[in-house]
Amino acid sequence: MKTLAELAQVLEEARSRGGLDYKGLAEKTGLTPLSVRNALQAKTALRATNLMALADVLGLELVLVPKAMASSLKGQEPSAVFVPMMERVLQSTNQATSQSGRGPRKP
Structure with a gap:
């Protein structure tokens, strides 16, 4: 938008x-x-x-994304975009925490 x-x-x-x-x-x-x-x-x-x-x-959520990603979000089902995106975020977080020796955080 x-x-x-x-x-x-x-x-x-x-x-x-x-x-x-x-x-x-x-x-x-x-x-x-x-x-x-x-x-x-x-x-x-x-x-x-x-x-x-x-x-x-209204049942909406505000989400800020990098401009480079915004164009790829248009016209797609939310799950088609956000599930893979969240998987990448979680993977990056787990890699960063394992490299720091702290291990993944518990919810």
């Missing part, structure tokens, strides 16, 4: 799928209905904390 309009579209689609109106979403996030409407219509930029609250209520 590169624009406020793209972000607003994702949030608006999630709101619509969830069957929430602006007032209901506002009540669940602690924002005003006007703030929610303006954000979901790309009329105003969101504070990070407000974006996190909206995403949480």
Whole structure:
């Protein structure tokens, strides 16, 4: 996502799928209905904390990825991207901890 309009579209689609109106979403996030409407219509930029609250209520998760990886994520099922990515992260973490002599961390 590169624009406020793209972000607003994702949030608006999630709101619509969830069957929430602006007032209901506002009540669940602690924002005003006007703030929610303006954000979901790309009329105003969101504070990070407000974006996190909206995403949480809408069943979305904010994920920051390197730009080089972002283009490969578009149009793919989340599991097709994130499962292999997490496997690589875990493998790298395990390699780093075994090289340091500490061993893997327990959950």
